[in-house]
Amino acid sequence: MALPNNFDLDQFVTLVLEEDLGTGGDVTSNATIDANARFTADMNCRQPIMVAGLEIAVAFFKRLDPAVKVEQLLHDGETAGVRTTLLRLEGNARAMLAAERSALNTFQHLSGIATLTRQYVDAISGTGAILLDTRKTIPGLRPLEKYAARMGGAQNHRMRLDDGVLIKDNHVAVCGGVAEAVRRAKAANTGLQVQVEVDRAEQIEPALAAGADRLLLDNMPLHVLREAVALVAGRVPLEASGGVTLETIREIAETGVNFISVGRITQSAPAVDIGLDYLTI
Known part of the structure; x- marks a missing residue:
């Protein structure tokens, strides 16, 4: 990934997981799922998107289960259509479910920015004008949001x-x-x-x-x-x-x-619709 040199991915993953897990962890998964249970799932598109932040999403799963098997089928900056499978995960069920929301929140937000950005880029194709982003970003997320804008073509x-x-x-x-x-x-x-x-x-x-x-x-x-x-x-x-x-x-x-x-590509981009779908193997 061409993330800014001063962006600390490890620190970002730590802070986001601390926000979601709190001090007690995923009490629901811990109460209902055996500690050794396995989980296999596909991350699928439910709308056409520009991919941004997929490797970042993977980092959440790897943090909670370093042994997780990841088959990544697309990469940042590529397009994906409805029902496209972006990646397949196989790992510890508790860990995968605990990481799911943090991974999806990040990926859906960044891909939303990239997807909207691409629409603006396509709208001015052939004119010679270049689309720029702005400093209208969510505090603390600017490096990632500007990265997503680049993935969309700005x-x-x-x-x-x-x-x-x-x-x-x-x-x-x-x-x-x-x-x-x-x-x-x-x-x-x-x-x-x-x-x-x-x-x-x-x-x-x-x-x-x-x-x-x-x-x-x-x-x-x-x-x-x-x-x-x-x-x-x-x-x-x-x-x-x-x-x-x-x-x-x-x-x-x-x-x-x-x-x-255009400030709205980072300030007002809607999250894209992505799901993590359990597979029975």
Whole structure:
């Protein structure tokens, strides 16, 4: 997996299992299932999906039963149709059932992000525009959610506040204007490109004159986006953002912007329908 270098999968699995198992463990399975009972199951799709987080799901089962046998049939970044079997597990029944919900919750959430992301990517296919994610993520899950967005075909925008300069409307308001905000950012010599948000065409030239390396065109109607693309004429990359939906993204891409950022692919993606189905062998 191409997870970020600073993401600790072992720690993530530990924290999630501690949240679900508590201090007493899976009391239901322990009370009803023999300690040596075996469990064989398929993880199956119940809708078409983009796969993201399958290896992470496997890590939960391996944590509770290191001897579990796993046959993984698909990998992250691949598509799966209805009734597709993603993997088969054979292991200790108590351990498999205790890990099931943590594994499914994680996998369903990440595949939901990848699946919605792919729908947006497909909607702008052929336009030349690139889909970006945002920092609108669930606290603590950003590395995984941005990973899922990559699996769906998007590119990652900033991971954190320290890896990119993005001057937003409130920065502009405090500084007294777009040009002054950009001037201060350039003078800080961070070594990073300076991107600034503009919401009116008349802000574009002052931003460029002050040295902006990239513009974020925020909540602009289509005719203003076209005006902005013509005005900039390729001098810096342009990113459109704000209220983008599956119904509107194609028209936005066709204005000629280079990037389109969509917060809802991480913020509002529904979990996909995946089940762990017991097999009688």
